[in-house]
Amino acid sequence: MIKKFIILIFIFIPIKALALIEVDITRGNLNPLPLAVSPLSIDETSRMNFEQILDKDNIGSEISLIVENNLRTSGLFNPLDKKAFLQAPDIANLKPRFEDWNLIKAQALITGKVNYINDKLRVEFRLWDVLAAKEMMALAFTTVPTNWRRVGHIISDKVYERLTGEKGYFDTRIIYVAEEGPKTQRIKKLAIMDQDGANNKFLTLGNELVLTPRFNPASQMVTYLSYFKNMPRVYLLDIETGTQEVVGDFPGMTFAPRFSPDGKKIIMSFAKDGKSDIYTMNLETRLVERITNHPSIDTSPSYSPDGKYITFNSDRSGYQQIYVMKNDGSDVKRISFGNGLYGTPVWSPRGDLIAFTKLHKGKFYIGVMRTDGTGERLLTENYYQEAPSWSPNGRVLIFYRETKTNSKGEGFSAKLWSIDLTGYNERLIKTETDASDPSWSSLLSN
Amino acid sequence: MKKIVFEKAPRSKLMRLNKILKNTLVVISAGIILTACATKKEVAVEAPKKEETKKEETKKKEEEVTKIEKIAGQMQGDVYVGTDSVKYLADGVADRVFFATNESILTTASRETLRAQAAWLRANSNITVVLEGHADERGTREYNLALGERRANAAKDYLMTYGVSSDRITVISYGKERPVDSGSNPLAWSKNRRSVTVKAN
Numbered sequence: 001m002i003k004k005f006i007i008l009i010f011i012f013i014p015i016k017a018l019a020l021i022e023v024d025i026t027r028g029n030l031n032p033l034p035l036a037v038s039p040l041s042i043d044e045t046s047r048m049n050f051e052q053i054l055d056k057d058n059i060g061s062e063i064s065l066i067v068e069n070n071l072r073t074s075g076l077f078n079p080l081d082k083k084a085f086l087q088a089p090d091i092a093n094l095k096p097r098f099e100d101w102n103l104i105k106a107q108a109l110i111t112g113k114v115n116y117i118n119d120k121l122r123v124e125f126r127l128w129d130v131l132a133a134k135e136m137m138a139l140a141f142t143t144v145p146t147n148w149r150r151v152g153h154i155i156s157d158k159v160y161e162r163l164t165g166e167k168g169y170f171d172t173r174i175i176y177v178a179e180e181g182p183k184t185q186r187i188k189k190l191a192i193m194d195q196d197g198a199n200n201k202f203l204t205l206g207n208e209l210v211l212t213p214r215f216n217p218a219s220q221m222v223t224y225l226s227y228f229k230n231m232p233r234v235y236l237l238d239i240e241t242g243t244q245e246v247v248g249d250f251p252g253m254t255f256a257p258r259f260s261p262d263g264k265k266i267i268m269s270f271a272k273d274g275k276s277d278i279y280t281m282n283l284e285t286r287l288v289e290r291i292t293n294h295p296s297i298d299t300s301p302s303y304s305p306d307g308k309y310i311t312f313n314s315d316r317s318g319y320q321q322i323y324v325m326k327n328d329g330s331d332v333k334r335i336s337f338g339n340g341l342y343g344t345p346v347w348s349p350r351g352d353l354i355a356f357t358k359l360h361k362g363k364f365y366i367g368v369m370r371t372d373g374t375g376e377r378l379l380t381e382n383y384y385q386e387a388p389s390w391s392p393n394g395r396v397l398i399f400y401r402e403t404k405t406n407s408k409g410e411g412f413s414a415k416l417w418s419i420d421l422t423g424y425n426e427r428l429i430k431t432e433t434d435a436s437d438p439s440w441s442s443l444l445s446n
Numbered sequence: 447m448k449k450i451v452f453e454k455a456p457r458s459k460l461m462r463l464n465k466i467l468k469n470t471l472v473v474i475s476a477g478i479i480l481t482a483c484a485t486k487k488e489v490a491v492e493a494p495k496k497e498e499t500k501k502e503e504t505k506k507k508e509e510e511v512t513k514i515e516k517i518a519g520q521m522q523g524d525v526y527v528g529t530d531s532v533k534y535l536a537d538g539v540a541d542r543v544f545f546a547t548n549e550s551i552l553t554t555a556s557r558e559t560l561r562a563q564a565a566w567l568r569a570n571s572n573i574t575v576v577l578e579g580h581a582d583e584r585g586t587r588e589y590n591l592a593l594g595e596r597r598a599n600a601a602k603d604y605l606m607t608y609g610v611s612s613d614r615i616t617v618i619s620y621g622k623e624r625p626v627d628s629g630s631n632p633l634a635w636s637k638n639r640r641s642v643t644v645k646a647n
Binding site: 182276343359384 | 548550585592593627
């Protein structure tokens, strides 16, 4: 799908170094920036063509709604009510009357235009600084009409990047485990959806238990644990073709898989005779390498973004703690020393932090610490939550939460949540079914 | 040249605000770094203290458990000793053993159960078994998979000591995926921390 999706980007005005509006991303959502997302204007012929192809009354408005929703959920922006807009979308895109937008307290304005050209969807958009009365950015995309949601996500990413100085995370997908049925006999399927919950699709039928799916860096392959034929093994799935294969030939359970940052290896645990060690398998050469060798449980390995280090979970001290070692298994250092148990370490894509799950006094926390274990910060506390996964820009964590059941064992649910690195902007991610084990893809465009 | 003029153009109010905020941030983060250094020292000295809190925690836990014991009479320490979910491989041969939180050590009662299983397996040499290891829901998924495997292997080792050949035993871990009791309470968790011997043929 990604290969088929060719975006042509024309940069109209290559002004770069001019910082006009800036959003400080490190502050959390204390004071989101008020901005106006004007509906993208569309001529009548184009509107009718897209209505026929996409069954959407006005694709210009639909795309702007996606942008609005993305920017709002980021917690950094406050998109203003469209009813207050004074200027028509087509004129605003040509030359906004900044006084009008200033009047409704918009500090930034997004305008644009949609055209139907040679069976393609062409979208141009502009970002304006209302106070400075200047254009900040102007871009155009051409793609197949069915990609209209992605166009909305790409616009959101461009705006986010221009205003915060950091890459966005909207043109991304989430792979997760969809859950149904009673707690004692859960049916679990692999599922994939856009970051905003749209385009949900099940990838397995639920005949066998599946757990912990993770994307490869290109977000086209997934590694996960499947109980196919009652043999828990790490599998590899090509999302596009649907082909699956077992990873390696291990005489026992393999689990907790992840890709190396170059996508060439899978790192995972192999359990035998009551001990679990960490192994890698090179997907090209099929070479298996043993990384740890200890009578304890070593699991949940995750590479640093440069591939030089591995963080993992081990109970070699007697309790679950987080460790860091070199990628060949040497130089093992414990980094978690606070009270409680630590699990599921995941290295941030920026390389500076490790996210984790912590269990202390009957509560579960999602937190982050520096890679040497200092600066521990707990972001959220709950009855049960675990398995954080980073947004590709390293600013947001997605994880899952399970509820406590009542005395009869009823009321169980599992849901996906996200939270900013700042500890603000905690959000429920709506899914069709119950959900767990989320993994965030890389940015699909650029 | 025009560029320079552009850059010197009056900044928006927002940007000035941002500058101020950024400066404040620098000051604040400097403060945090200082405090972080201070706390770090404490942590280093604190190590023995942690053991104490751990003991206290277990003590508290034990007290809680004793309470439940009085009500239900089904737990010893935090190991399940009831018969609620237990099935039988043969007359007097229980199919499962239970574990304490985060443990894979076999209790006296568990060893008794496994000796009975071993005797029955020796008497029925055509039977093969699967040992299914499980954990409760109060742990991370991946660690629990490993823990379930460790528990089932503890049972396997014991069966082997009592004369059951290893090629008759397969081990599988379900981690926390297949609880028998869906409750969110210590008694339910104790029933779920188990290794179950299942006939495979």
